[in-house]
Amino acid sequence: MSQPDETTRHTALHDLHVELGARMVPFAGYSMPVQYPMGISKEHIQTRTHAGLFDVSHMGQVLLKGENAAKAMETLVPVDIIDLPAMKQRYALFTNERGGIMDDLMVTNAGDHLFVVVNAACKEQDINHMRENIGDKVEIEVLEDHALLALQGPQAAAVMSRLTTISDDMIFMTAANLNIDGIQCFVTRSGYSGEDGFEISVHNDDAMQLARTLLAQPEVEPVGLGARDSLRLEAGLCLYGHDLDQDTSPVESSLLWALSKVRRVDGERPGGYPGADIILAQIANGVERKRVGIQPQGRMPVREGAVLTDTEGHEIGKVTSGGFGPSVNGPVAMGYVKTQLAVPGTDLFAIVRDKPVPVQVVKLPFVTQKYYRGK
Amino acid sequence: MMSTIKFTEDHEWVVTNDDGTALVGITDYAQEQLGELVYIELPEVGSEVEKGDAVAVIESVKSASDLLMPVSGEIIEVNEELDADPGKVNEDALGAGWFLRVKLADEGELDELMDEDKYMESLED
Numbered sequence: 110m111s112q113p114d115e116t117t118r119h120t121a122l123h124d125l126h127v128e129l130g131a132r133m134v135p136f137a138g139y140s141m142p143v144q145y146p147m148g149i150s151k152e153h154i155q156t157r158t159h160a161g162l163f164d165v166s167h168m169g170q171v172l173l174k175g176e177n178a179a180k181a182m183e184t185l186v187p188v189d190i191i192d193l194p195a196m197k198q199r200y201a202l203f204t205n206e207r208g209g210i211m212d213d214l215m216v217t218n219a220g221d222h223l224f225v226v227v228n229a230a231c232k233e234q235d236i237n238h239m240r241e242n243i244g245d246k247v248e249i250e251v252l253e254d255h256a257l258l259a260l261q262g263p264q265a266a267a268v269m270s271r272l273t274t275i276s277d278d279m280i281f282m283t284a285a286n287l288n289i290d291g292i293q294c295f296v297t298r299s300g301y302s303g304e305d306g307f308e309i310s311v312h313n314d315d316a317m318q319l320a321r322t323l324l325a326q327p328e329v330e331p332v333g334l335g336a337r338d339s340l341r342l343e344a345g346l347c348l349y350g351h352d353l354d355q356d357t358s359p360v361e362s363s364l365l366w367a368l369s370k371v372r373r374v375d376g377e378r379p380g381g382y383p384g385a386d387i388i389l390a391q392i393a394n395g396v397e398r399k400r401v402g403i404q405p406q407g408r409m410p411v412r413e414g415a416v417l418t419d420t421e422g423h424e425i426g427k428v429t430s431g432g433f434g435p436s437v438n439g440p441v442a443m444g445y446v447k448t449q450l451a452v453p454g455t456d457l458f459a460i461v462r463d464k465p466v467p468v469q470v471v472k473l474p475f476v477t478q479k480y481y482r483g484k
Numbered sequence: 485m486m487s488t489i490k491f492t493e494d495h496e497w498v499v500t501n502d503d504g505t506a507l508v509g510i511t512d513y514a515q516e517q518l519g520e521l522v523y524i525e526l527p528e529v530g531s532e533v534e535k536g537d538a539v540a541v542i543e544s545v546k547s548a549s550d551l552l553m554p555v556s557g558e559i560i561e562v563n564e565e566l567d568a569d570p571g572k573v574n575e576d577a578l579g580a581g582w583f584l585r586v587k588l589a590d591e592g593e594l595d596e597l598m599d600e601d602k603y604m605e606s607l608e609d
Contacts, residue, residue, distance in 0.1 A: 150520040
């Protein structure tokens with residue numbers, strides 16, 4: 110149910126969403142557009158074929174300042190931040206003492222500071238976590254007065270090139286300070302749709318004008334949180350609180366690629382983050398369960414919470430995200446299964462409304478990621 | 485008796501025939517709220533159902549919801565075309581997008597449902 114207005118926060122683009130006819134829902138304490146009149150399915154396809162504009166201002170934007178910022182941040186994440194080159198971005202995880210995941214985040218070396226983006230539902234926790242653990246070593250500035258817009262899709266770069274100058278070396282996971290149609294923005298070439306795209310941090314005072322300028326481009330339509338979810342699921346990307354949580358480690362969640370080599374046992378700076386002993390032991394010895402793609406064999410969607418069984422009916426895991434993939438034109442899901450069954454091609458059942466539905470373990474993603482990695 | 489259409493608070497419709505059967509579906513308002521439908525699970529023909537029973541599952545991109553029986557009776561036919569094309573409900577919720585035909589157990593139950601004027605009025609609240 111919707112929460113009372115006084116506890117629901119609005120982003121700088123709230124009035125625009127309402128004007129565009131969005132269906133607004135409470136999400137992580139904010140009133141957010143779940144879809145526009147176009148509808149989730151068409152918004153999803155729009156993003157895969159043209160470009161979609163998402164308001165993700167509910168996410169937390171935090172600056173870490175001071176010469177020790179990178180070193181301090183490394184005490185909280187299993188990721189190489191010290192050697193992150195200027196204007197490069199990296200995916201990271203806040204881990205807890207049990208080796209579980211507190212949140213997933215993006216860290217950008219913005220030159221004289223780190224620019225950090227955390228999940229909306231976790232931002233209060235994350236900010237407190239940073240203040241408590243590294244607050245004496247770095248200056249932590251929460252960008253309360255900034256919006257975050259994501260422009261995603263194969264035509265996003267063409268749209269941006271019309272309104273600003275993007276250099277050829279602005280590839281996936283790099284950043285730039287750009288003047289977009291007269292508005293100063295901090296832009297990273299990233300996103301969570303599996304498509305090429307940009308995330309644009311802009312002052313609240315300029316957010317409305319920027320959003321209107323972007324929406325005035327013929328390739329761009331507004332896209333809500335509903336399609337954001339189906340896009341990221343098809344792209345095999347985790348959603349915190351669903352596919353990742355405090356009791357799930359980066360090794361279990363098949364995010365080994367995000368754990369930098371220099372922070373592993375044989376690296377230059379092994380460990381040194383919460384739960385490192387547990388996570389490093391898991392890398393060496395393996396884990397009992399793994400996150401995998403789950404492909405339902407029929408048309409029926411298999412959703413979060415569905416129990417997974419082996420072909421003999423023994424419970425062996427659970428679906429953590431599931432729904433219908435408009436680009437795949439069929440149901441898609443991911444979940445956790447016993448490691449010995451985490452092999453593509455393994456036949457399983459998902460229990461949906463007390464009935465077993467045939468599913469298969471598949472390799473993620475369901476659609477090819479189309480990030481721009483240079484010419 | 486001419487066929488009449490009645491509605492539930494949960495946005496189902498029921499159209500009665502003078503042979504003691506009725507067609508059941510969801511309203512245009514309901515399909516619009518749900519968005520594009522991607523899968524519909526229909527009940528088995530021959531099953532006896534009570535008013536209020538969840539007999540069909542309606543899956544949109546985002547969520548799964550139930551069709552609750554507006555009346556009691558025996559399911560005598562289901563719209564099998566919805567298997568291949570659940571979008572029929574989005575296109576024509578009160579026509580080609582019907583869900584099932586039921587043999588009414590108690591025509592008196594119809595009196596508890598809303599007529600069209602009352603239903604349209606309820607949507608404005």
